[in-house]
Amino acid sequence: MSSLGFDLAHLLAGGMVVLSFVLLYQDRISAVLNVFATQAITLSLAVAWQAYVQAAPSLFVTASVALLVKGLIVPAALHRIVRQLGIHREIEQVIGGGPTMLAGLGLVALAILLVLPAVGGVDPLAREDLAFALAVILLGLLMMITRRNAVTQVVGFMSIENGLVLAATGAKGMPLVVEFSVAFSILIALIVFGVFVFRIRERFDTVDVSALDRFRGEHAEPQ
Amino acid sequence: MALIYELIAQGVQMFLVLGIAPLMVGVTRKVKARLLRRRGPGLLQPYRDLWKLLHKEAVLAYNASWLYRVAPYLVFAVTWVTAALVPTYATGLLFSWSADLIAIVALLATARFALALAGMDVGTAFGGIGASREMLIASLAEPAMLLVAFTVALLIGTTQLSAIASHMIDTPVGLRVSLGLALFAFVFVGIAENARIPIDNPATHLELTMVHEAMVLEYSGRHLAMIEAAAALKLVLYFSLLTCLFFPFGMATGDKTFGALALGLVSYLVKITVLAALLPVGETTVAKMRVFRYPIFLGGAFAAAALAVFLLFVSRGF
Numbered sequence: 239m240s241s242l243g244f245d246l247a248h249l250l251a252g253g254m255v256v257l258s259f260v261l262l263y264q265d266r267i268s269a270v271l272n273v274f275a276t277q278a279i280t281l282s283l284a285v286a287w288q289a290y291v292q293a294a295p296s297l298f299v300t301a302s303v304a305l306l307v308k309g310l311i312v313p314a315a316l317h318r319i320v321r322q323l324g325i326h327r328e329i330e331q332v333i334g335g336g337p338t339m340l341a342g343l344g345l346v347a348l349a350i351l352l353v354l355p356a357v358g359g360v361d362p363l364a365r366e367d368l369a370f371a372l373a374v375i376l377l378g379l380l381m382m383i384t385r386r387n388a389v390t391q392v393v394g395f396m397s398i399e400n401g402l403v404l405a406a407t408g409a410k411g412m413p414l415v416v417e418f419s420v421a422f423s424i425l426i427a428l429i430v431f432g433v434f435v436f437r438i439r440e441r442f443d444t445v446d447v448s449a450l451d452r453f454r455g456e457h458a459e460p461q
Numbered sequence: 462m463a464l465i466y467e468l469i470a471q472g473v474q475m476f477l478v479l480g481i482a483p484l485m486v487g488v489t490r491k492v493k494a495r496l497l498r499r500r501g502p503g504l505l506q507p508y509r510d511l512w513k514l515l516h517k518e519a520v521l522a523y524n525a526s527w528l529y530r531v532a533p534y535l536v537f538a539v540t541w542v543t544a545a546l547v548p549t550y551a552t553g554l555l556f557s558w559s560a561d562l563i564a565i566v567a568l569l570a571t572a573r574f575a576l577a578l579a580g581m582d583v584g585t586a587f588g589g590i591g592a593s594r595e596m597l598i599a600s601l602a603e604p605a606m607l608l609v610a611f612t613v614a615l616l617i618g619t620t621q622l623s624a625i626a627s628h629m630i631d632t633p634v635g636l637r638v639s640l641g642l643a644l645f646a647f648v649f650v651g652i653a654e655n656a657r658i659p660i661d662n663p664a665t666h667l668e669l670t671m672v673h674e675a676m677v678l679e680y681s682g683r684h685l686a687m688i689e690a691a692a693a694l695k696l697v698l699y700f701s702l703l704t705c706l707f708f709p710f711g712m713a714t715g716d717k718t719f720g721a722l723a724l725g726l727v728s729y730l731v732k733i734t735v736l737a738a739l740l741p742v743g744e745t746t747v748a749k750m751r752v753f754r755y756p757i758f759l760g761g762a763f764a765a766a767a768l769a770v771f772l773l774f775v776s777r778g779f
Binding site for chain 1: 639642763767768772774
């Protein structure tokens with residue numbers, strides 16, 4: 239493998255991990271959505287580069303699906319939802335900025351320590367993609383835990399899926415059927431989330447999910 | 462005979478950084494004033510300020526101890542020594558083998574320690590608050606700076622600045638996301654360490670949020686001149702470190718022929734002038750931060766530097 243090929247793949251996959259950190263760090267909702275779109279576009283570039291390096295044309299389809307669905311449609315839809323909810327200028331209180339970053343660093347270290355010994359024999363590109371993909375998945379989970387706004391939790395969920403696609407492309411691609419069904423399920427999930435977010439807002443006048451913790455059922459006695 | 466040439470080359474570097482440090486401060490002030498649509502003082506104003514301060518009477522508080530009088534000279538001396546250790550126009554100068562990047566971080570910490578002690582010595586409220594905030598910033602910035610050093614060390618295999626610069630020039634390291642992250646972290650740390658906006662405002666003596674200026678509020682005369690000169694030297698030191706670690710092109714690495722040295726000198730001056738002009742551009746686009754947000758700002762630098770180290774581990778294996 240040429241040095242440039244490896245370096246560019248490293249740059250794009252590493253860039254995805256960095257963007258996951260930016261997602262954790264960023265507290266403005268519309269900026270979070272833009273960072274998510276950037277991550278999806280980076281993902282599609284990474285997949286396209288893998289397609290070129292591995293000479294696997296089917297990966298180009300994966301790249302264009304990632305670009306179209308997660309780089310354009312999902313962010314545009316989320317922007318629309320956020321604007322309809324009237325929270326597009328809102329600044330979300332990220333729970334414990336410092337500890338969250340430290341936990342994120344710990345998760346990245348964990349992903350690297352887990353993956354590198356497990357896949358010692360395979361070529362460095364696949365090994366690297368797997369490590370970064372696991373890091374992106376764990377950071378997405380962390381984002382879902384630390385956020386209180388339903389919309390940014392959805393973004394965390396979508397970034398987990400970005401990590402999954404990255405993992406799949408590193409391991410010599412995945413069948414197109416799987417790819418399409420995953421992309422389709424993401425779109426379905428988006429619609430479900432969209433409906434759900436509006437339902438939460440209708441019921442509680444907020445999309446802060448901590449309101450759900452206090453909710454004890456429709457007819458419970460007020461505490 | 463060779464030793465004499467080496468000494469001359471080292472001496473040129475020492476007096477070069479000392480000589481241009483106030484000029485670079487002048488450039489940043491001028492560019493900042495122009496960006497704010499003011500005329501601003503001339504480029505040579507920092508020299509005149511230093512000259513004026515050196516000829517004024519130094520006023521001491523009644524309860525000032527010896528520490529208060531020694532600290533400015535100590536800070537200046539340590540900063541100057543540190544600036545002499547960073548390769549500017551040529552690598553492999555005589556002193557550059559005596560300390561590496563980690564020693565430079567330690568030397569800067571020594572200077573900061575002396576200044577913080579002096580800030581608390583007289584017992585005024587401002588000195589104490591400035592010193593405590595300076596220590597807060599230092600405790601956040603130094604780990605990030607050390608991680609930047611580790612990133613470069615992992616990539617190149619040494620923390621010796623001369624070796625890093627010549628290695629970067631001779632063998633391109635390729636497209637490294639780690640280097641970009643390290644650069645990002647280094648810029649954040651440099652902003653915090655040099656008391657620039659958004660961490661601190663170097664142009665004010667009147668705000669409750671000031672850090673560096675609060676520490677040195679009691680100083681006057683030649684003591685203040687030493688501290689101002691040390692602050693200017695520190696700015697140039699960070700510019701030099703930035704160019705040495707990340708943009709070392711043009712530096713004279715091999716034989717010190719006249720042409721190579723002249724090229725190194727010119728490219729160094731151009732590079733740090735560009736940095737001195739870029740700094741105020743960045744400063745005018747952001748607002749001063751609240752003190753409670755410093756950990757978030759510097760935590761970002763720390764996270765970026767740590768991520769740089771992790772990514773390098775992935776690409777190299779263990």
